[in-house]
Amino acid sequence: MTMQQAKRKKLESKGWKTGTVKEFLNLTPEEAAYIELKLSLSESFRQQRRNKQLSQVEVAKRLKSSQSRVAKMEANDPSVSLDLLVKSLLALGVSRKDLAKAIYE
């Protein structure tokens, strides 16, 4: 399985249906970068939450959000903004440095 196929599968498995975001392989570089960026943050967020042994309900309370929105953040749902992901990571205590790290990989 190539790297591109892996990424594609990862996206398709979530809200980013093939038809919605067009074909992943056809995305312009910046579109692709944006989506991958969100994916990275989404994964970082779940990781942070799990490291802290918190349920989605508990995290939601901290963020003054809801369990369903937290689930969507972690599912990389298209309705979730970068703003929300970044604010949430910061709220979980992630430093700006770690954020930068999460963004670049």
Place this chain on the structure above:
Amino acid sequence: MTMQQAKRKKLESKGWKTGTVKEFLNLTPEEAAYIELKLSLSESFRQQRRNKQLSQVEVAKRLKSSQSRVAKMEANDPSVSLDLLVKSLLALGVSRKDLAKAIYE
């Protein structure tokens, strides 16, 4: 002039009126981090545009946005999202690596 005073002035001079974002010095660490983050991206954006010798009108065309919105991005207006800033930077050709760099400083 302390560092905090400098930052405060920078924020107050723009849309982030003292009453709106409360007192800068009273912000929680994550609120402060979020605002500073946007400020960094906003500055990076202007820098990118100037390096490319583009007017706001020209950049707006590339981004399929408007001059006024570009001005607001650079003014770090509260109505501008992280999403917009990040998408715009990517559209100007900034790599994910450089983005991470811009975020951490």
Place this chain on the structure above:
DNA sequence: ATAGAATATGTCAATTTTGACATAATGTCA
């Protein structure tokens, strides 16, 4: 000083994102 370019600011309807809710699906453990 004055024209014209560039940038800033205010407003608004349309679009997007939000928390919340209901409910379904999955996981866990006795």
Place this chain on the structure above:
DNA sequence: TGACATTATGTCAAAATTGACATATTCTAT
């Protein structure tokens, strides 16, 4: 198995963000 916790998915009204427009202000030449 079955109760119970956790996570996922769909929907929606409220809130936030958007591009666009008008207009004001600032900058840059001559």
